[in-house]
Amino acid sequence: MRRQLTFAIGAMIVALAGVVYTITSGNEPLLGLDLQGGASVVLEPEPNEDGSEISGEVLDQAVDIIRNRVDGLGVREPEISRQGSTILVQIPGVEDQQRAIDLVGQTAELRFRPLLQETVAGTPFASEHIALCAPESADDEEAMAALYSAPTPDADADECMVAVDRAGLGVQYLLGPAPLLVDQQSNPGARLTGETLETASARLQLAEWVVNISFKSGSPGIDDFNALAAECSNGTQVCPPTGTSPATGAFVGRVAVEIDGVVESAPTVGISNFDRGQVVISGGAMTERDAKDLALVLRFGSLPVELTPQESRIVSSTLGEDALDAGIVAGIIGLALVSVYLLVYYRFLGVVAIASLAVSGAMLWTMISWLGESQGLALTLAGVTGLIVSIGVSVDSNVVYFEHLKEDVRAGRTVRSAVERAFPIAFSTIVKADVASLIAAVVLYFLTVGQVRGFALFLGLATVLDLVATYFFMGPVIRLMARRDSMGSHPKRFGIPLVGVQTTQVSA
Amino acid sequence: MSIVGRLYRTEQQFDFPALWKKALIASALIVVVSLGSLVFRGLNLGIEFEGGTSWEVIAPGASVAEARDALAGTGAVAGKIQTVGADSIRVRADIDDAGGAAEVTQALAALADVSIGEVSVTTVGPSWGDQITNKARNALIWFFVIIAVYIAIRLEWRMSLGALVAVAHDIIISVGFYSVFQFEVTPATVIAFLTIMGYSLYDTIVVYDKVREIGRRLGPTERYTYTEMMNLALNQVLMRSINTSITSVLPVLSMLVVGSFFLGALTLQEFALALLIGIIVGSYSSIFVASAIVAWMKEREAQYAALARKVHLRSGGSEGTRMVASEDAAPGAARTRPTADRVRPAHAPPRPRKKKKKKKR
Numbered sequence: 058m059r060r061q062l063t064f065a066i067g068a069m070i071v072a073l074a075g076v077v078y079t080i081t082s083g084n085e086p087l088l089g090l091d092l093q094g095g096a097s098v099v100l101e102p103e104p105n106e107d108g109s110e111i112s113g114e115v116l117d118q119a120v121d122i123i124r125n126r127v128d129g130l131g132v133r134e135p136e137i138s139r140q141g142s143t144i145l146v147q148i149p150g151v152e153d154q155q156r157a158i159d160l161v162g163q164t165a166e167l168r169f170r171p172l173l174q175e176t177v178a179g180t181p182f183a184s185e186h187i188a189l190c191a192p193e194s195a196d197d198e199e200a201m202a203a204l205y206s207a208p209t210p211d212a213d214a215d216e217c218m219v220a221v222d223r224a225g226l227g228v229q230y231l232l233g234p235a236p237l238l239v240d241q242q243s244n245p246g247a248r249l250t251g252e253t254l255e256t257a258s259a260r261l262q263l264a265e266w267v268v269n270i271s272f273k274s275g276s277p278g279i280d281d282f283n284a285l286a287a288e289c290s291n292g293t294q295v296c297p298p299t300g301t302s303p304a305t306g307a308f309v310g311r312v313a314v315e316i317d318g319v320v321e322s323a324p325t326v327g328i329s330n331f332d333r334g335q336v337v338i339s340g341g342a343m344t345e346r347d348a349k350d351l352a353l354v355l356r357f358g359s360l361p362v363e364l365t366p367q368e369s370r371i372v373s374s375t376l377g378e379d380a381l382d383a384g385i386v387a388g389i390i391g392l393a394l395v396s397v398y399l400l401v402y403y404r405f406l407g408v409v410a411i412a413s414l415a416v417s418g419a420m421l422w423t424m425i426s427w428l429g430e431s432q433g434l435a436l437t438l439a440g441v442t443g444l445i446v447s448i449g450v451s452v453d454s455n456v457v458y459f460e461h462l463k464e465d466v467r468a469g470r471t472v473r474s475a476v477e478r479a480f481p482i483a484f485s486t487i488v489k490a491d492v493a494s495l496i497a498a499v500v501l502y503f504l505t506v507g508q509v510r511g512f513a514l515f516l517g518l519a520t521v522l523d524l525v526a527t528y529f530f531m532g533p534v535i536r537l538m539a540r541r542d543s544m545g546s547h548p549k550r551f552g553i554p555l556v557g558v559q560t561t562q563v564s565a
Numbered sequence: 566m567s568i569v570g571r572l573y574r575t576e577q578q579f580d581f582p583a584l585w586k587k588a589l590i591a592s593a594l595i596v597v598v599s600l601g602s603l604v605f606r607g608l609n610l611g612i613e614f615e616g617g618t619s620w621e622v623i624a625p626g627a628s629v630a631e632a633r634d635a636l637a638g639t640g641a642v643a644g645k646i647q648t649v650g651a652d653s654i655r656v657r658a659d660i661d662d663a664g665g666a667a668e669v670t671q672a673l674a675a676l677a678d679v680s681i682g683e684v685s686v687t688t689v690g691p692s693w694g695d696q697i698t699n700k701a702r703n704a705l706i707w708f709f710v711i712i713a714v715y716i717a718i719r720l721e722w723r724m725s726l727g728a729l730v731a732v733a734h735d736i737i738i739s740v741g742f743y744s745v746f747q748f749e750v751t752p753a754t755v756i757a758f759l760t761i762m763g764y765s766l767y768d769t770i771v772v773y774d775k776v777r778e779i780g781r782r783l784g785p786t787e788r789y790t791y792t793e794m795m796n797l798a799l800n801q802v803l804m805r806s807i808n809t810s811i812t813s814v815l816p817v818l819s820m821l822v823v824g825s826f827f828l829g830a831l832t833l834q835e836f837a838l839a840l841l842i843g844i845i846v847g848s849y850s851s852i853f854v855a856s857a858i859v860a861w862m863k864e865r866e867a868q869y870a871a872l873a874r875k876v877h878l879r880s881g882g883s884e885g886t887r888m889v890a891s892e893d894a895a896p897g898a899a900r901t902r903p904t905a906d907r908v909r910p911a912h913a914p915p916r917p918r919k920k921k922k923k924k925k926r
Binding site for chain 1: 621622653682683684689692704707708711715720752762763766767771774775801802809811813817818823826832836
C-alpha cells in the first residue's frame with residue numbers, strides 16, 4: 058500500500074518537476090526545419106584516391122570548418138552533425154536558403170593562381186599565354202587553343218585553368234598553375250592554396266568594403282604569397298601585366314583567388330613584399346555582402362576532403378509552420394477522441410489511463426525539450442508522427458491490463474483481488490511487446506539515416522516512458538483505487554459489466 | 566442481446582479456427598495480387614529514392630496548366646506537375662544541377678507571386694537514393710533476425726516463425742496497396758511501413774503470450790487441443806485487439822482528416838494513409854495468420870497430436886472447434902485434474918496410498 062502510494066506520487070512529482078524545470082529553464086523543443094522552414098543538405102565525402110574510406114577524424118575536421126562557415130552567415134542555431142560517414146547541415150529559417158546551401162557545399166580547394174588573360178567568354182585566348190601553359194607541345198597551336206577554349210574547372214593545381222567569374226557576367230579567365238611553395242623540402246610538390254591563409258575578414262575602410270587577409274608566417278604562408286606577388290608586381294612572364302595598380306599606378310599582374318573553377322576575386326598586385334597581416338583586397342565596388350562572402354570563402358575555402366551534396370532540402374517557412382500546426386491539431390483531436398473512447402468504455406479506469414498518458418506525455422515533453430536544448434536534437438515532422446502514433450501504443454498498455462482485469466472479475470474474483478493478480482501478468486505481456494518495439498527503434502536508429510532515424514528515436518523514447526508510466530503510475534493508482542470501498546465494490550465504475558458477476562464471492 | 570453488448574461483456578465466443586481456412590485463401594489471394602503488382606507495376610518511388618528535384622509552393626488558384634505555362638523553357642516543363650491540397654503546386658523533375666533547379670524555383674516564385682524563399686525545394690542525388698534503400702533493407706534484415714531470436718527466447722521458435730510470416734504478410738499487402746494504386750512512396754511511407762511492423766508484432770506477441778498462459782493452465786487437464794486453447798486466447802484478447810485498434814486508428818484518422826485542411830501537411834497525410842492500412846492488416850494478421858501458423862505447427866508436435874487424438878476420442882470424434890467451457894476459461898479456475906485414462910508407465914510400482922486424500926474441488 059505504502060509502496061504503491063510512493064510510486065504513484067513519485068511518478069507525478071517527477072513528471073511535474075520535469076515540466077516546472079522545462080518552463081523555468083526556458084527549454085523548448087527544437088523544431089526541425091521541416092517544421093519551421095530552412096535549408097538542409099546532406100554532404101557525402103568522396104572516398105580517398107586509393108578507394109579507402111575517409112577517416113572520422115577528417116570528417117570531424119570538415120564539420121568544424123563547415124560550422125565556421127555557416128556561423129559566418131549569422132544564422133541562428135545552425136546544426137552541423139556527422140551521421141555515420143555523411144555530414145548533415147541544417148540551417149533553420151535562413152533568408153536566402155539557396156545561397157546558404159551553395160556556400161556550405163563549396164568544398165573545393167582554394168588556390169592562388171596568376172592571371173594570364175581575361176577575355177569575354179567565347180573569345181579565344183592569346184596563343185602566347187597558352188604557350189606558357191604547355192611549353193613542350195606549343196608547336197601545335199591549334200590543339201592547344203582548342204584545349205583552352207572552354208572552362209576547365211577540373212584542372213589540377215599544377216595545370217593552367219580556364220575559369221569563370223563569380224557573378225556570371227560572361228567573363229573568362231586563363232589562369233596559370235598555382236606556384237610551388239617556396240619551402241619544397243618539407244612539402245614536396247605542394248602549391249599555393251588556402252593552406253597558407255590564417256584568416257580573412259571583411260571591414261569598412263574609407264567608406265569602402267574591403268577584405269583583410271592574414272597569412273601564416275613563413276612557408277606555407279606569407280613567403281609563398283610574396284613570391285607570387287613579386288612576379289605579378291613586376292609583370293613577369295609568369296604573371297603578365299593585366300591591370301593598373303590603384304596604389305602605384307603601374308601596369309601590373311593580377312592574382313586570382315580560384316575555387317572550383319570560379320574566380321572569387323582577381324585583384325591587381327602592386328607590391329612585392331607584404332606583411333603577413335596586411336594584405337587587403339579592395340576596389341571593384343564590393344558591396345558589404347560581396348566582401349563578407351569573399352572573406353568566408355577565403356577563411357574556410359579548403360576542406361580536408363571533397364564533399365558532394367547528396368540531398369538538399371529547402372522548406373519555406375509557410376509550409377513548415379503549416380505542417381507544425383497540422384501536427385498539433387491532429388494530435389489534440391486524436392488525443393481527445395481517444396480520451397472520450399476510454400472514458401465511455403472504461404469509466405474510472407479510463408480516467409487513470411488518461412492521467413497515465415498525461416504523466417508519460419509530460420516526461421516526454423521534458424525529454425524532447427532537454428534534448429533539443431542541450432543536444433541540438435530537432436523534432437521533425439517524422440518525429441511528430443512518431444509521437445502521435447505512440448499515443449496508440451501507450452493506450453494499449455492500459456487496455457491490455459484492463460481487459461485482463463475484466464476477465465478475472467468475470468471469473469468471479471473481486472475487483473480488489475483481480476487488480477493485484479492481473480497486473481504482474483499484464484505487465485509481463487506489455488514488457489514483451491514493448492521490448493519488440495524497442496528493438497525496432499534501436500535497429501532503425503543505428504542503421505538508417507535522416508527522417509527514419511528521427512522517427513526511431515522518438516518512438517524508442519515514447520516506448521520507454523510508456524513502460525515507466527505503466528509500472529510506476531498506472532498500476533499503483535489502480536491498485537490504490539480498488540482498495541477504496543467506493544470503487545472496489547462497484548465493478549461498474551471500472552467499466553466492468555455486472556451481468557454474471559458475483560461481487561461478493563471471495564475467490565478460491 | 567446485441568453482439569456489441571455480448572462483446573462488451575466478453576460473452577461472445579467466436580470460432581476463429583473455422584475461419585482460418587477462408588482467411589488463408591483470402592490472404593494468399595491478396596498477397597499474390599500484391600506481389601504481382603510489385604513485379605509488373607512496380608512502385609511509384611519518390612525522388613528520395615530515385616534522385617531528382619521536387620518543388621512545392623503555395624499558389625492559390627493556380628492550375629496545373631498555368632504552372633506548365635509558367636515553367637515553359639525550364640527543365641521542369643516535361644516533369645510531373647500536380648496540385649496538392651487546396652492551394653499548393655508540386656512539381657517533380659529529373660534535374661540535379663543547381664542552375665537548372667534555380668530556374669524552376671524562380672519560375673514558380675513568379676507564378677505564385679512570392680519570394681524565392683517561399684518555394685520549398687528538395688534535391689536528391691541519384692546515388693543517394695540507392696544508399697537510403699540499401700540502408701533500409703539492411704536495417705530490415707537485422708530487425709527480422711533480432712526479433713526472431715528475441716521471440717524464440719522469450720516465447721518459442723514456432724512463434725517467432727509465425728510472427729515473422731505475419732509481419733511479412735502485412736508488409737507485402739501494405740506495399741502492394743501502394744503499388745496497385747500507384748501512391749508515391751516517400752520516406753514517410755517507409756516510416757509508416759516500419760510502424761506497421763511494430764504494431765503487427767505487438768499484437769501478435771500479445772496473442773502468443775495469452776495462449777502460453779492458457780496452455781500452462783489448461784494443458785495439464787488434457788481436455789482441450791492446442792487449437793481450442795488458441796481459440797480461447799484469441800477470444801480473450803479480442804476486445805483488447807479491437808480497443809487497441811480503435812485507439813490507434815483514432816489519432817491516425819485525425820491526421821488524415823486534419824491534414825486535408827492544412828497546406829503543408831502532405832507528409833502527415835501520406836503517413837496516415839499507410840498507417841491506416843497497416844493497422845487494419847496488422848490486427849487481422851495477428852488473429853488470422855500468426856495464430857493459425859503456430860496452431861498448425863503445434864498440432865503436428867507429438868505431444869499435442871497425442872493430446873488431440875485423446876480429446877477427440879473422449880468427445881466422440883466430433884469435428885470442429887469446441888469452445889472452452891466457461892469454468893475452465895476463467896483464469897485461475899482450472900486445476901490439474903487426473904483423469905481415468907491417464908497412463909502410468911507399466912514398470913512403475915503402484916502409488917502408495919496417502920493417509921489423507923487431498924480434496925480436489
